[in-house]
Amino acid sequence: MNRETMGSDAAAFAAPADVAGIDRLQRLALIAGGAGAVVCLAGLLLSPHYFFRAYLVGWVFWMGVTLGCLAISLLHHMTRGAWGLVIRRVLEAASRTLPLLLVLALPLAFGMKDLYEWARPEAVRADVLLQAKAPYLNVPFFFLRLVIYFLIWGGFAYAVGRLSLRQDRQPDPGLTRKMQLIAGPGLAAYCLAVTFASVDWLMSLQPRWFSTIYGVYLMGSQGLAALAFLITFALWLSRREPMSQVLQPRHFHDWGKLFFAFVMLWAYFSFSQFLIIWAGNLPEEISFYWVRMQGRWGLVFLAIALFHFLLPFLLLLSRDLKRNARRLVIVAVLMLVMRWVELVWQVEPAFADHHRGFYWLYLVTPLTLGGFWLAWFLRELKKRPLLPINDPYLPEAIAHHE
DSSP: OOHHHHHHHTHHHHSSOOOTTHHHHHHHHHHHHHHHHHHHHHHHHHOHHHHHHHHHHHHHHHHHHHHHHHHHHHHHHHHTOHHHHTTHHHHHHHHTTHHHHHHHTHHHHHTHHHHOGGGOHHHHHTOHHHHHHTTTSSHHHHHHHHHHHHHHHHHHHHHHHHHHHHHHHSOOTHHHHHHHHHHHHHHHHHHHHHHHHHHHHTGGGSTTOOOTTHHHHHHHHHHHHHHHHHHHHHHHHHTSTTGGGTOOHHHHHHHHHHHHHHHHHHHHHHHHHHHHHHHHTOHHHHHHHHHHTSHHHHHHHHHHIIIIIIHHHHHTTOHHHHHOHHHHHHHHHHHHHHHHHHHHHHHGGGSSOOOGGGTTHHHHHHHHHHHHHHHHHHHHHTTSOSSOTTOTTHHHHTOOOO
């Protein structure tokens, strides 16, 4: 598709997204979310402790997909790569689910004492260390910081999205440069906010443990989750008009290479954290891994090493696999499953009381939140054209060549 044929086919993309099956998929997502909510309510009544743990896992998982999409979108604007241009609307729509996720954070307010030791006044009074951390680790400040994080992430998502929408209405090449100028500070702000958020949401589950690399470790996880979702949804789009005319093996190849890079990046952060803590062998640091490498959690630890890193790493070495959308999606779906497994592995061992009878909540709750998230995502995707039709780099990005 060259510049001339792009002009003749632009009408297919100028209107808000109209993809066969998108309304049906949205309805199914809402039905799944609603049915799951009923089951989760039963879980809340039967075991509120496990419900809030599972809810935290599900919420952090979908926050990872959303924030990862935001970060990849900003990275695309900085590099202006064709790999991101053809899927930019998907990244923007995922970023615009932040208001929903802020609302979905409200149930956590009712489970703070179940989740965090530092949120229980009696525990703080009995522990000198918790008293020293109380100026930072307290419930009002926790939610104040949460709002600040969302203002930062949402602010940059809105700023870039507004310029992208303006570009659809007026072919001004200067808008591309403006988005690029916003993307740099936005990416830096994203990293800073995620670093603090990682402490709030996950690290403080064990307030006596700390890791200086945990923030970038979570960033790598979010990048993986976002790319896995992106590849999976891109395959769904590539089978439907009009995106079947646009998405090509070379695009999946580019995403596969970026996916491969994030697999190695996550492994580097993960192993660096493990190696430094294990070699140091300090009681306040080693406790995190000690409990997670014993018994059945040790088997999960091994599964994460094999299926979160080693198997995807070996598969993604293949150029042919990265250019084959169906095969690449198998790796992407595996990664989404392992992201969920890894989050359960992080959260559940932080608590002393384990009851396998309620482990099903760890599956149902993320799927329920995922139903609502997907429905909101599709709602946002339908609001705008599937391609940024006035972007000056678009003809080159969708040109058919090998």
